[in-house]
Amino acid sequence: xxxxxxxxxxxxxxxxxxxxxxxxxxxxxxxxxxxxxxxxxxxxxxxxxxxxxxxxxxxxxxxxxxxxxxxxxxxxxxxxxxxxxxxxxxxxxxxxxxxxxxxxxxxxxxxxxxxxxxxxxxxxxxxxxx
Amino acid sequence: xxxxxxxxxxxxxxxxxxxxxxxxxxxxxxxxxxxxxxxxxxxxxxxxxxxxxxxxxxxxxxxxxxxxxxxxxxxxxxxxxxxxxxxxxxxxxxxxxxxxxx
Amino acid sequence: xxxxxxxxxxxxxxxxxxxxxxxxxxxxxxxxxxxxxxxxxxxxxxxxxxxxxxxxxxxxxxxxxxxxxxxxxxxxxxxxxxxxxxxxxxxxxxxxxxxxxxxxxxxxxxxxxxxxxxxxxxxxxxxxxxxxxx
Numbered sequence: 001x002x003x004x005x006x007x008x009x010x011x012x013x014x015x016x017x018x019x020x021x022x023x024x025x026x027x028x029x030x031x032x033x034x035x036x037x038x039x040x041x042x043x044x045x046x047x048x049x050x051x052x053x054x055x056x057x058x059x060x061x062x063x064x065x066x067x068x069x070x071x072x073x074x075x076x077x078x079x080x081x082x083x084x085x086x087x088x089x090x091x092x093x094x095x096x097x098x099x100x101x102x103x104x105x106x107x108x109x110x111x112x113x114x115x116x117x118x119x120x121x122x123x124x125x126x127x128x129x130x
Numbered sequence: 131x132x133x134x135x136x137x138x139x140x141x142x143x144x145x146x147x148x149x150x151x152x153x154x155x156x157x158x159x160x161x162x163x164x165x166x167x168x169x170x171x172x173x174x175x176x177x178x179x180x181x182x183x184x185x186x187x188x189x190x191x192x193x194x195x196x197x198x199x200x201x202x203x204x205x206x207x208x209x210x211x212x213x214x215x216x217x218x219x220x221x222x223x224x225x226x227x228x229x230x231x232x
Numbered sequence: 233x234x235x236x237x238x239x240x241x242x243x244x245x246x247x248x249x250x251x252x253x254x255x256x257x258x259x260x261x262x263x264x265x266x267x268x269x270x271x272x273x274x275x276x277x278x279x280x281x282x283x284x285x286x287x288x289x290x291x292x293x294x295x296x297x298x299x300x301x302x303x304x305x306x307x308x309x310x311x312x313x314x315x316x317x318x319x320x321x322x323x324x325x326x327x328x329x330x331x332x333x334x335x336x337x338x339x340x341x342x343x344x345x346x347x348x349x350x351x352x353x354x355x356x357x358x359x360x361x362x363x364x365x366x
Contacts, residue, residue, distance in 0.1 A: 001223050006364070008232065008251075015164045015195075016138070022194070026215035032223075041254055081254060112261040119362040120236055120267065124222050127230040127365055130138075132358055149243070149275055152315065152350045155358055229241070229363045 003027050004118030005037040008129030010045030011060035012053070017046050020128035021063060028071050036074045036118040037064070039107075041129070044082040047075065049104035061104045068106030075107045076114045132157050134225035138164035138232065141176040146231040151183050159188040161213070161221060167195045170206045177207055184209045192218060236361040237268045242277035244366065246296065247287060252280045253295045255366035260298070263305035270309040270360075271302075272353060278316045281327040281345075296328070303332030308344040313353050 005024055009016035024034055039046050046061055053059050068075050077087055083096070089109050093101035103109070119125045135154050139146040147169050150160060160183065162169050169176050170191045183189060184207070193212040196203065203212060213221060222228050240259055246252040262269055273281060285296040302310070310330055317323060330344040348356070357363065 003222075008366075019138075019163060019192075022215045023218055026219045030216060030219050032219065040258075041250060080257060112258055113265070115258065116238075116262045116265045116267070119238060119364070120234065120265070124228065125362050125364070126222055126228055127232065127363075129230065129232040129365075133363075145275055153274070153313075153354045153357060155354045158358075227360060227363055229357060230365050232243070232365050 001124060002033045002035050002122045004035045004122035004125040006115065006125060006127045007037060007039045007043040007046060008041045010042035014130045016128040016130055017060055023126065025067060034073045035122045036076055036114060038115045038118055039077045040081050044077040044085055044087045047077045047087055047104050047107035048102050050102045065104050065106040076110045077107055078112055079109050082109055132226060134221055134228040135160045136228055136230040137162055137166040140165040140168040150231045154187060156186040159225060161190045163192040163195055167191050167199060167201065170210050172205055172207050180207055190221060235268055237359060238262060238362045239270045239272060239357065239360040241272045241274060241363060241365045242280055243275040245276040245279040251366045256295055256298055259307060260305060263307055269307050270311065271307065272311045274313045274316050278312055278320060278322060283326060283328050299328060299330060302330060303344055308332035310344045311346050311348050311353055311356060314347050314349050
């Protein structure tokens with residue numbers, strides 16, 4: 001079955017991102033297809049490559065990146081939500097005249113249309129948030 | 131089958147569970163995750179509401195969230211079924227759609 | 233492209249958090265996809281539609297006038313749960329009037345807001361293909 005996943009909260013503060021990750025991994029294990037994981041609201045913070053969690057804790061954004069690499073899962077940050085919160089890829093950083101980008105591997109920035117498209121393409125859209 | 135309602139808030143913090151039960155049709159199911167699992171406990175203020183809801187709905191609780199919070203399954207209201215993440219995925223395929231009461 | 237029934241359930245009050253504002257952004261984008269869009273306002277979500285919102289002193293964007301534009305985007309199925317209004321001592325008159333022009337009825341101006349009971353809203357939820365909760 002085709003799944004779309006919406007993540008509305010950032011890492012660490014709320015469990016939503018962890019639950020979304022475990023759900024997505026379990027869906028892939030069961031042989032389902034993940035059309036897209038879309039990150040909205042503070043959920044875009046999952047896409048930073050600059051977080052440095054303690055050694056004995058999980059690295060949430062790295063975990064998403066690894067999942068994307070292993071299963072070719074599309075990880076999309078909403079552009080408007082990302083710009084507001086300072087999540088930038090190289091192009092966005094250059095366009096906005098910022099001195100750095102901070103996008104983790106496997107994440108891409110795109111429009112809200114990708115969320116609606118996930119709702120259209122997927123047979124199930126599962127929402128995780130606070 | 132119909133809707134899988136997902137509740138992730140403690141019934142003592144927010145109205146999510148009440149609203150969910152008010153808007154859940156009889157054949158729909160409820161899955162308690164994250165802080166929502168506190169609704170699964172016996173002998174608490176919300177227990178009676180949940181017990182009543184069991185007459186019309188299948189109710190599930192996410193076991194890893196129970197374990198994380200130190201909840202012994204023996205203290206759960208009878209009739210609530212435990213699922214793991216694989217079971218969570220299965221539920222979302224068994225029901226036509228899901229509604230997360232964030 | 234297949235048409236699906238999308239329901240956006242809004243359950244959070246505006247201004248105290250960004251959910252209402254960013255949810256409205258989703259709905260406006262969604263309108264361009266020619267899907268069957270409905271909105272529901274439940275719990276504190278009903279506060280999103282209050283009249284006379286003024287954020288000038290907060291210095292934040294007052295997005296409440298945008299709800300009035302929904303009719304122009306052909307988003308005209310707006311359901312407000314009666315019980316949520318009553319619990320908060322509100323009536324439909326406390327909400328912004330939201331209208332649309334019905335092209336099938338000589339562009340007559342019609343009310344987009346439907347105050348519905350819990351049972352009616354439960355039925356509407358049941359009929360959807362995709363439900364997004366903000």
